[in-house]
Amino acid sequence: MGLRPGTACWFELLVPRADLARTLARLAETQTVELETEQRPDRPFELPGLTAAVAEFNDLERRLSGWWPEGQLPSLDRSMDPVAAMEDALARLRVWAAEAEPLIDQAERHETELARLDELDRLVAGDNPALPAFERLAEAGPWLAARLYRLPPDSQPDDWPASILTQFLVDADGQRYVLAVGPDDAVSRLDERMTAIKARRLMMPAWLPDEPQAARNALAERRAQAEQARRQVGERIAELHERHQIAPALGVMALMQWFAGHAPALPMTEHFVLVTGWCSDPDGAELDRVLAESNVEHVLRRADPPAGLDVPVIMRNPRWAKPFEIFANLLGTPGSTEVDPSRLLAVITPLMFGFMFGDVGQGAVLLGLGLWLRKRIPVFALLVPFGAAAIVFGFLFGSIFANEHLIPALWMHPIDHPTTIMAIAVGFGVCVIATGLLFDALRCLWRGAGLHWLATRAGLVLAYFGILGALLRPELLNLAWLGFAWFVLGSVGVAERQRLMELPKALGELLEGMLQLLVNTISFVRVGAFALAHAGLSAAVFGMADAAGGGLAGLIVIILGNAIVIALEGLIVGIQTTRLMLFEFFIRFLTAEGRRFKPLTGPGAVFRPTGRSST
Structure with missing residues (x-):
């Protein structure tokens, strides 16, 4: 199986x-x-020098990767000495870095200048009565000083010193600036205050005219010069890429990084x-x-x-059971001597969900969402079997979009048979827990402890079924007493030493184990309770629709009510299904002590062009 x-x-x-x-x-x-x-x-x-080479490459990558082209992985159709290729690639990168770093410094200065020109261009385009005379202000001194600050958002500085004159400006995007002119010592103190509120000082452009059109022309001319200089530097950096074959060198070092991470x-x-x-x-x-x-x-x-x-450990499940591996993965990975419950969960969890959420229309919505989202978000693949089960139970319960009068119930309306619904839920829980006890026996058998399980825990299983059977036939309670004795005597018998001291321990384990089994069984009452709650909510939706007077208002209430039921109760029922599996079923047999198989992944394409080195 x-x-x-x-x-x-x-x-x-x-x-x-x-x-x-x-x-x-x-x-x-x-x-x-x-x-x-x-x-x-x-x-x-390890490859000789691999650790040091990768460390040096990581340092180069941190400083210079923004100026690298896209790496080209070496062809793997031919032999390649990885040590020689690594040393050659790193040597090329060292030489390239030595020649390129001065050019990169120039390019970054040009980029800073272009960003400054962009900011000034927005300031000139802003809705301001007049531009300051930057040319004169830049030459202020030695007694007077002038500053231009970019103010942080939502800041409202006030209480300016009386000795300082201010003019507020705004750029085309609504960003606020302030121009401050005053005695040199007062402006120096103002620098400290502006720093405290995180305002940024801009250098005063002495070459910028105060007439708007002339200012725009001057900015355009400066921008053209800066872009041309930046382009020339970019071309020189690109020439270095070609001369030193940087793209293949980056590919080789990407392969070395992969070695260091996967085969060090x-x-x-x-x-x-x-x-x-x-x-x-x-x-x-x-x-x-x-x-x-x-x-x-x-x-x-x-x-x-x-x-x-x-x-x-390798989980070898068919495609239809793969989505249900998520339940066991919430605890970890089943060990090689544990049961992988995924195939069984593919049956019992949709049954449980559908029983609690039985509605043809609402189930169809979940089914559609699952088909739409399962490739984008794999966990939503569970909505396909859950929605299908809800549709089946919707026909059995005679409910379609919360309406229990459109189609006949092939089985029963839950709200009319609450006792039967509760009994079915508990009976389902008994079957689930009994399966968990069987899986525990298999785990012990696979570990070579089958005789130990037979001598001890088998008595617990007998006592459990004896107590449940006594609810139908009181004389079956004798099986429970037999199971109690079986467990206690078996636990004492398998003890290697101090068997008399094992007796109180066995009695304590018996009491704890039986309480757990009975509490786990009673927990499945919630399956029936949610089935009844779903039927009650459905009735409430149509009750509110009737109270709204029917017609368009009633239709809106029905649509909103169904949307709320699908979103809210669908989520709650999914959580309850997960909870019952984790804490009532898995607790019987699953410790998730395995280590999942992690296949080796290829080096892939690591580097991507930034465009900075060629613009």
Whole structure:
């Protein structure tokens, strides 16, 4: 039935060092390999100089990546010595950086000048009575000083010193500025005050005329000069890219970064590399095929994994059960000796949701949303089976968009049979908990503790069913007493020492275990309660529609009511379904102690052009 998760297989692959990059890239394409190094101190580890080279490259990337072109990954169809390629690429980048940094400083100064001209252009275009005479103000001194500040949003500075004259300006975007003129010492104190409110000082443009048209002409001329200078610097930087082959060098270093992140410590000699890790392909056929197609000389061996390594777990579920893995993943990953409940959840969670949310129309809305959103947001794929189940129960309960009079109920109207609904909910809960107890037995069997479970927890299961059976036939309570004795005596019997001291512990575990089982069972009453609540809300929606007088007003009430029920109750029912699975079902058998298989990903395209170096 596929209840037990699979485990990955250990492999060892010996390849020439020159083919390492090509081999790892091809392994990544299969999505069936996870690298893990078998730590063996008798062999040299990692590409020589990899750590230092990547650290130096990361520093260059932090400072200069905004001026780099898009990297070009090296062709992996041919052999490449990764150490030699890394050293050559880093040497090219060093030389490029030494020649390009002075040019980058010039380009950044031109960009700063262009940003300043843009700000002045907006200021000139603002709704101001007159522009200040910047040419004269810039020459103020030595007793007088002038400042132009850009004010932060929502600031309202007032109480200006009497010795300082101010003029407020506004640019084309509504940004406020203030021009301040006064004695030099008073203006210096004003600098401190403006800094405190986070105002920014602008340099006074001595070349800017105070007549608007002349000012715009001067700004346009300055901008053309700055853009031409910036373009010339960009062309010189682009020439350096070509001269030093920076795009291929960046691709090689991107590959080295990938090595450092995915394969930093592979056993290596002067000529060969041992690639080790896990493969999700049971027979390794995909691995053999890819290596053969790549024409890589290799030796592949499958073996038992080294002691002490945590074997990854592989969830091998069919496509229809994949979305339901999310429930177990909320706790972690099922271990290799635990049950993967995803296939069973694909049946019981839609049944539970549909029972609590039975309505043909509302279920169709959820189904449509699931089909629309499942590719954008994978978790919404659950709405497809949940909505379909709601449609089925909608026909059984005779409800369509909260109206219980349009179609006949193929089974019953929940609001008319509350006791039956509650009994069905509890009976469903008993089945779910019994399944959890069965899964616990399977877990113990897979771990080699089947006899221990039979000697102890089997008595707890017998007592549970004895108590439930006594509700129908009182004489079945004797099974509960038998189960109590079974559990206590079995726990004492399997104890390795101090068996008499085990007796009070067994009694305590018996009491706790039985209370948990009974409380877990009663928790499923909420399934019936929400089914009745949904029917009650449906009746309330049409009751309010009738109170609104019918017609258009009534239609609006029905539409809004259904929207509220779908959004609010749909969310609550989904949360309750998740809660019952986590705390009433999973608690019986799932500890989620496994480690999920994480396939190797390829280096991909790391660098993207910014456009700064060529504009």
